[in-house]
Amino acid sequence: MSGTGSLVGRWAGRGTRGALSGLAAIGLAFTNLPLLVISIVALALSPVPFLGLALTPWVMSLVRMRADLERRRASRTGVLVTRPYHPEPERALPGGWQRFRWTVTDPATWRDLAWLLPGAVVGCGLGAIGVLLPLYGIVGLTLTPLWIWLGTGWYGYGVIWSAESIGTGLLCLPQGAVILAAGLSLAPWLRRVDAHFAHLFLAPTKTAELKLRITQLTVTRADSVDAQAAELRRIERDLHDGVQARLVSLSMVIGLADELLDRNPAGARKMLAEARESTGAALVELRHLVRGIHPPVLAERGLAGAVRALVIGLPVQITVEVDLPGRPDTPVESAAYFAVAETLTNLVRHSRARHGSVTLRHAGGVLTIVVTDDGIGGADPSGGSGLRGIERRLAAFDGTVALSSPPSGPTVITMELPCALSSPKTIPSSGTV
Known part of the structure; x- marks a missing residue:
């Protein structure tokens, strides 16, 4: 009844x-x-x-x-x-x-x-x-x-x-x-x-739809080229200012140790110990740099596992819910991961939230990502909060970003990426970090 x-x-x-x-x-x-x-x-x-x-x-x-x-x-x-x-x-x-x-x-x-x-x-x-x-x-x-x-x-x-x-x-x-x-x-x-x-x-005619599509592709292609150029400049700057400087310093220390090896073995050993420490620091910087290009955890555990690993160290309690019967293509998966990472960074820096959630699901050929928090709200894409960068990143794959953030919250960011999944593997549905 x-x-x-x-x-x-x-x-x-x-x-x-x-x-x-x-x-x-x-x-x-x-x-x-x-x-x-x-x-x-x-x-x-x-x-x-x-x-x-x-x-x-x-x-x-x-x-x-x-x-x-x-x-x-x-x-x-x-x-x-x-x-x-x-x-x-x-x-x-x-x-x-x-x-x-x-x-x-x-x-x-x-x-x-x-x-x-x-x-x-x-x-x-x-x-x-x-x-x-x-x-x-x-x-x-x-x-x-x-x-x-x-x-x-x-x-x-x-x-x-x-x-x-x-x-x-x-x-x-x-x-x-x-x-x-x-x-x-x-x-x-x-x-x-x-x-x-x-x-x-x-509604637009077929001709108008084609023209609008061409215009959209032209804009997104230009944005993608700009984003790729900016990313290459960032990688070049990080290599030049970080790893390269450490390697140059390491080469100089090893050269000095070689000169002191016969005259002052104790001093040479001290310099070699410093060189070992510099090598470790250079490796750490390289790992961070590689993680910024394509995180190893993303390749090993997929989008769901990478997002769960991403929220582990955050000061805000984040619930992760996943309904993905497979994995997207690598470029789409990478774009989705970095979009979630940028969104969570904004959440921690600006929202003053105590709790948040990330929902990943795939239905009708669309990967949908919803990030919410119980913070102060009032997020503004024009305020330099990184939302424009997320829009440009997802637009390269015909993705969209929708923001709802009234004053006093909550903030809800919905990201959609058209894509197909590669395998029928079932991923656990939820978890809290």
Whole structure:
């Protein structure tokens, strides 16, 4: 019985959300017409010097905000509508020719404008059906109680409702229940129909998708080249300032020991002991350097084991949960590891957290990493916290980073990397460090 009640509750919840979303669609539909009118006026004034250059991009930004809202609403129904606009040109000043040209030459701008009127009609119509049908059923359910409460002298009428007698009043109850159930069942489906209609206008065309993909690949390739160049410079600097300096010093000490070997054996032995210590220090630095390129623990134990080893020495208690039925390719695994390492470094330095967690899972061809903490929150990617570096590192593999960090916390960082796993090996599901 509890299972049936839970199913009924979820069904009623989906229906209610669908009806409320239909009500929102009606309200938003009435914003489309003013936007269409002011867009036409702005385009008509575009030949006017200065005024047209400034007004048209501003109005089109409002249209894009409305279209983006509809894309998000469609995505909540399971219909993914990707944002199709061309990247904004560098140094495009407000009121300038570049910004005006970027706006009016983008085909997505005209598709947004073409959607405003039919989108308003379809959204308002489907929303009205999704709202009025459940309400009509509720009216049918309430007629009989009102008839009993107010007495036989009161009569209620609707299109099909009539409570002129107790017999007809009792018939309203099952009819209202059927219509209410039909309305709640239909409301989510109507929202999906509206979302698919918006997809026809607001989603990028195949050509636009290809251009956006090329642009994205160009940007990520440039970021990858820059990141690789920076990494090579770091390795060169570490070798030059660290290991190389120690090796030069070691060579000089051995040379002095060789000169003293016949004249002062005790001094030579002391210098050789110093050389041995320098050799050990150089080996330690080399291990750190290699660990920064590709940690041995990552190669030996995989991503799950490497992350567990990573959190052992942290001053914050970190729970690691893993659901990986295999291992990603080595480049993806390395990028994921260093992204987690950078995130945990930020957690320790800035969050003031007492507890945190790292979740690794793979489903639908996507490796998802979620890092959370109970700290003070307020993380800002523009504040130099390393999040931009993580985004650039993962973007080379079409990965994404999503941040939720309200003031007072908690902070949740979700990283996704499209990848396949190489083996069906099962990895233990959880552990606490």
